[in-house]
Structures are given as C-alpha cells and as structure tokens.
Amino acid sequence: MKFNPNVLDCAAAPIAEAWSWVRDPASDNLIDMCQAVPAHLPPQSLRDYLGAAIMAGEGASYTDIRGIPALREALAEDIGKRYRGRVSEADVLITAGCNQAFCSVVDTLCQAGDEIILPLPCYFNHQMWLAARAVKPRYLSFNVDTAMPDPEEAAKLINSRTRAILLVTPNNPSGAIYSPRCIEAFFELAREHGLALILDETYRDFIDIDQVPHKLFARGDWRDTFVHLYSFSKVFSLTGFRTGAVAAGQPLIDQLKKIQDCTAICAPHAGQLAALYGLNNLYHWKLEKSEELAQRAIAIKQAFSHPDLRYRLVSAGAYFAYVEHPFEAAARDVVKDLIQKQEIVCLPGSYFGRDQEQFIRLAYANVHESRFEDVIGRLIASQQRRYNP
Incomplete structure (x- = not known):
C-alpha cells in the first residue's frame, strides 16, 4: 500500500x-x-439539559448542512454584540470543531501549489493541514519583543500564488493578543490584493469583555475579505463535542457547504445543542x-x-x-x-x-x-x- x-x-x-x-x-x-x-x-445546567435532550431523542439525527438555524442565529447575534458589527445567520456555517472550519476553508480557497501567509510561531495543526494539501506556508518572522506580526513584511511575500493571510488571536502558541490596529492593517492588505484574511479567534472569549477585538464586522464590505473561525470548545468546555463555526460571505459559505457535505455532513447534533444552550443561558x-x-x-x-x-x-x-x-x-x-x-x-x-x-x-x-x-x-x-x- x-x-x-x-x-x-x-x-x-x-x-x-x-x-x-x-x-x-x-x-x-x-x-x-x-x-x-x-x-x-461544562456547568451542571448544561449537562442536565443535554442529558434530557438526548434521552428525549434529540441529537441523533442529521441537521442542516450549515447547522441548526437557531444556533446560527444565536451565534450571529453573539458576534454582532461582541464586535459591534453586522452579522446574519446566512453568514454562519457550523462545523465539527474549529480545526474542521480551517481545513474546509483552506480546501475551498486553495489548490496544490498555492500559498498562505502566516506568522511564526504558528498552530501546528494549521501547518500540518497545509502540508497535507501541498499548500505552501510563507512565514512572517517572530518579533520576540512584541509578539506581533508585521503587515509590511507580509506585503513583500504576496505573489500570484498567494490566496490568504492567516492570523490566530489570541495566539496559539504565544498567547499574544493582536491589537485591532494590527488586525485591521492585515485586512486592508488582504483587501487590496484580493486575498482572504482568515482570522482564527478560538480564544476570543478570553479577551476583556469591554475590549472590542477588532472592528472588521462593522465594515459594510467585511464579507468580501474576512473569514472568521470560531470554536465552542473552550468557552463552554465542550472540547469532546467538536463544535466550531465559520462566519463569512455567502459565496464562500456556498462553497463550504460542498466540503461539509462530503466530510462531516453536519457538525455533531449534540454538540450543536450544547453550543446553543451555552449561547442562550451561560453568558454570566x-x-x-x-x-x-x-x-x-x-x-x-x-x-x-x-x-x-x-x-x-x-x-x-x-x-x-x-x-x-x-x-x-x-x-x-x-x-x-x-x-x-x-x-x-x-x-x-x-x-x-x-x-x-x-x-x-x-x-x-x-x-x-x-x-x-x-x-x-x-x-x-x-x-x-x-x-x-
């Protein structure tokens, strides 16, 4: 073999x-x-709810490819409040964890030989998937004094094979929280060159609630460039339930549905129920x-x-x-x-x-x-x- x-x-x-x-x-x-x-x-109330839902027969069936409509609506509302922006349920697709969200986005945007720009140090599963798909990573150097990537350095790496810029904030592995100014500079760079800005914000719930991580969702044109990746694993302690999400423009969501249908079909139903309960009941x-x-x-x-x-x-x-x-x-x-x-x-x-x-x-x-x-x-x-x- x-x-x-x-x-x-x-x-x-x-x-x-x-x-x-x-x-x-x-x-x-x-x-x-x-x-x-x-x-x-997860809190006892979530466990009690989910146990009762499973015993009642919920969670055993497929959901819509994009996820439970109520969950998409709740997440869109949550994003809108957190970022003071405009997001609808049509912008959201629920995935089997944030890793699947990333893998599906890469498969939708890139073919073998294409390139993605990403800062060092970088999340190992991102590197592994790019290698498996023969997508070339172009690395931004690590500034040990600031732990912030440099948009000007990224600009020098863009060529005809570049398809996206990838950022993770708060960062894994460094823990660094990229400033809104840094993120928005990368957005402008991606927009100018017709690239996607993929922003993995798995840990965004651990930024001060009074701090807006960035203002991209408030832009009327965010859907043309910005791809937001998210996970419910850490915020509601649902690591084993494998529930994540993508928020992006409709053209990308439509293509992601094809990948989703061929891989997970839908995110785990029980995980979606748990995530929806969390969004509706576990804010405090x-x-x-x-x-x-x-x-x-x-x-x-x-x-x-x-x-x-x-x-x-x-x-x-x-x-x-x-x-x-x-x-x-x-x-x-x-x-x-x-x-x-x-x-x-x-x-x-x-x-x-x-x-x-x-x-x-x-x-x-x-x-x-x-x-x-x-x-x-x-x-x-x-x-x-x-x-x-």
Whole structure:
C-alpha cells in the first residue's frame, strides 16, 4: 500500500508525541501544561439539559448542512454584540470543531501549489493541514519583543500564488493578543490584493469583555475579505463535542457547504445543542470563567518574575505562555528533560514552525495558579541540572 507523500511528510501528532515521553502518566506529581483544555467541566445546567435532550431523542439525527438555524442565529447575534458589527445567520456555517472550519476553508480557497501567509510561531495543526494539501506556508518572522506580526513584511511575500493571510488571536502558541490596529492593517492588505484574511479567534472569549477585538464586522464590505473561525470548545468546555463555526460571505459559505457535505455532513447534533444552550443561558458563567483565566494570566506573569529563573516569559494570554529557555539545546531535548526529570508536560517550540528551537509552550489554563510556584521551582531545578551561566 502506498501513501500520499504529502501526508507522510507531515509531523506526527504533537500532543501524542509529547505524552509518549512521559514515564508514568498516572503520577500524581505530573503537572500537565501540554494541551489547551478547560480546567472545568461544562456547568451542571448544561449537562442536565443535554442529558434530557438526548434521552428525549434529540441529537441523533442529521441537521442542516450549515447547522441548526437557531444556533446560527444565536451565534450571529453573539458576534454582532461582541464586535459591534453586522452579522446574519446566512453568514454562519457550523462545523465539527474549529480545526474542521480551517481545513474546509483552506480546501475551498486553495489548490496544490498555492500559498498562505502566516506568522511564526504558528498552530501546528494549521501547518500540518497545509502540508497535507501541498499548500505552501510563507512565514512572517517572530518579533520576540512584541509578539506581533508585521503587515509590511507580509506585503513583500504576496505573489500570484498567494490566496490568504492567516492570523490566530489570541495566539496559539504565544498567547499574544493582536491589537485591532494590527488586525485591521492585515485586512486592508488582504483587501487590496484580493486575498482572504482568515482570522482564527478560538480564544476570543478570553479577551476583556469591554475590549472590542477588532472592528472588521462593522465594515459594510467585511464579507468580501474576512473569514472568521470560531470554536465552542473552550468557552463552554465542550472540547469532546467538536463544535466550531465559520462566519463569512455567502459565496464562500456556498462553497463550504460542498466540503461539509462530503466530510462531516453536519457538525455533531449534540454538540450543536450544547453550543446553543451555552449561547442562550451561560453568558454570566462565561464571564466568570474568563475572569478566572485573566487572573491566571496575571499570576503566570508574576511567577516568571522570580529572580533565580532564567527561563524568560516572551508572551502570555488566554491559555498559553510562550517561554524562551536558557539552554543551547534543541527544544525537544529541553522538553523531554522537563517531562522526564521535572514532570512538567509541555511542548517544544519546534512544533510551532521554523526558528522556534529556543522556545517552549506552557498551556497554563488547566493548572490552578496555586501550583505556579511549584512550576517555577521545577524550572529553576532544571537550570541547576543543565544550565551553566
């Protein structure tokens, strides 16, 4: 049996590989900072509702390819309020998680040999899908001082094969929150060149509710350029329900329906019911959890101010801290050492694109801040074992 060489060339699934380095997964001493997962279950009210709905026979059938109409309407209303813009249910398609949203958008916009511009560091599943589809990534360099991508650098990379610019904000893996000015500059660049601006905003619910992430949805022409990707996984703790969304103009939605019909047919019905319940009933619960994470972000930044720590916090926000390690060693070796000797499970920067060997990612969202002192102590211990000043 022969395999597609593009798939063979893809990296192995990063989370699984990192866990393969763990000597004792059952150890009570492990600190799991590997995968971005909520620290809490969905609220009891959502679980009760969904259990009753399933027992009543809901959730077992297909939905419309685009998703439950009421969910599309509720998400459009939620987007409109959050961004102070204009979105209708016709602009929304519900997907089997945000990863499927991204993959379907890429398949709709690109063919083999086309190019997408994206900043370093970048989400590993985005890289993997581009590689599997033979779509060439054109990388923007990582500014360790600001963690912000540069539109002027992107302009120099645009050519006849460029189809889109891809941004993730709040960023995975860096946690950086791109400013409205930065995002809007990339929109103008994409619009001028007839490109799509794909904006993965999976973590947008963990930005201060009083802060508008950007003003693109308020523009009358947003549908011609802007593609918004979203996930219900983190905001309502629904990671296993696989429910995400795309908001875009009607021409793109019409083409995405073809991809959806050939892959998932529709997003999981039960996940859609859970997402709809969340949008209709869990606003204050969402704000409470968002505030908890905001306090956790403050705590991780404070923890990294320890005078004996030689790991440097580059950026942090939403779920992630991106950290520069102090060793002249490959990031994989540093992470293996942290996993096996310090029992901190995390990811090497090399999973997030080229030129990232000096970094590691810590997913701090599912670790209570009371454990951050222990995390820092273990990082300092790793320095004593390996670091020569």
